[in-house]
Amino acid sequence: MTATARxxxxxxxxxxxxxxxxxxxxxxxxxLVAMLLFSVTGITLNHAxxxxxxxxxxxxxxxxxxxxxxxxxxxxxxxxxxxxxxAAVRQAVDxxxxxxxxxxxxxxxxxxxxxxxxxxxxxxDRATGAITxxxxxxxxxxxxxxxxxxxxxxxxxxxxxDVFAAACVLFTLTGLLLLQLHARHRKSTWPIVIAxxxxxxxxxxxxxx
Numbered sequence: 001m002t003a004t005a006r007x008x009x010x011x012x013x014x015x016x017x018x019x020x021x022x023x024x025x026x027x028x029x030x031x032l033v034a035m036l037l038f039s040v041t042g043i044t045l046n047h048a049x050x051x052x053x054x055x056x057x058x059x060x061x062x063x064x065x066x067x068x069x070x071x072x073x074x075x076x077x078x079x080x081x082x083x084x085x086x087a088a089v090r091q092a093v094d095x096x097x098x099x100x101x102x103x104x105x106x107x108x109x110x111x112x113x114x115x116x117x118x119x120x121x122x123x124x125d126r127a128t129g130a131i132t133x134x135x136x137x138x139x140x141x142x143x144x145x146x147x148x149x150x151x152x153x154x155x156x157x158x159x160x161x162d163v164f165a166a167a168c169v170l171f172t173l174t175g176l177l178l179l180q181l182h183a184r185h186r187k188s189t190w191p192i193v194i195a196x197x198x199x200x201x202x203x204x205x206x207x208x209x
Contacts, residue, residue: 017181020174027171034164041148044141055118057136062092064129072126076104081111081124089122093133097122114152117143 044051064072064085071082078101081089086098097111107127113120119136147153150161176193183189 020177020181023170024174024178027167027174031164031167031171034160035168037144038148038164041144045145045148048145051141053139053142055136055138057134060093060095060131060133060135062089062131062133064088064092064124064131066129069126069129072109072124075102075109078102079104081109085124089124089131089133092131093122095120095122095133095135116146116151116153 065088068082068085068088071085080086080099081097081102083098086096090096090098095113097113100111100113103110103112107125109124109126111122113122117138117140119138120134122131122133124131147157150158179189179193
């Protein structure tokens with residue numbers, strides 16, 4: 001290697017190393033809190049059978065204003081409630097069925113309202129306008145576990161999980177490249193990395209039935 005090539009190589013290595021460190025810490029900062037959340041809920045999900053939860057169920061009742069009964073006529077299939085009816089239900093029982101598909105029968109319309117850490121539903125009698133609703137809360141551990149799984153958490157959380165996962169991939173890959181750069185000074189680097197690969201493979205192949 002010529003004398004002029006060495007400084008160029010050092011400059012390239014310095015720039016490359018700086019970029020890796022920058023993207024590594026940025027991806028770590030972006031994913032730090034969510035990674036902690038998903039790690040903790042990974043433990044709670046793994047021990048779900050031993051972590052007891054006592055669901056609390058509350059029933060709520062109300063009445064749909066008579067002028068809105070006409071808006072329930074002629075509906076079928078999974079059509080959502082009209083916006084005025086949804087607003088009246090929200091005011092009566094403090095649950096918002098707006099935009100959710102309804103289950104329409106001759107006598108009633110039923111709207112399921114599942115959510116992280118709990119459940120709920122609203123039923124409206126199409127003849128009388130009587131509103132019956134039920135809300136179930138399974139506790140904050142169940143809430144966090146459902147966030148981990150993306151269960152009934154909505155589109156915003158769906159996209160957040162994708163962004164978080166991309167940040168974790170970036171964090172992992174930049175970490176791997178940093179390991180490669182520093183491995184010659186740390187002889188145990190690759191044996192530890194290989195052990196981290198072999199261990200789950202061995203468990204999956206030989207110990208999972």
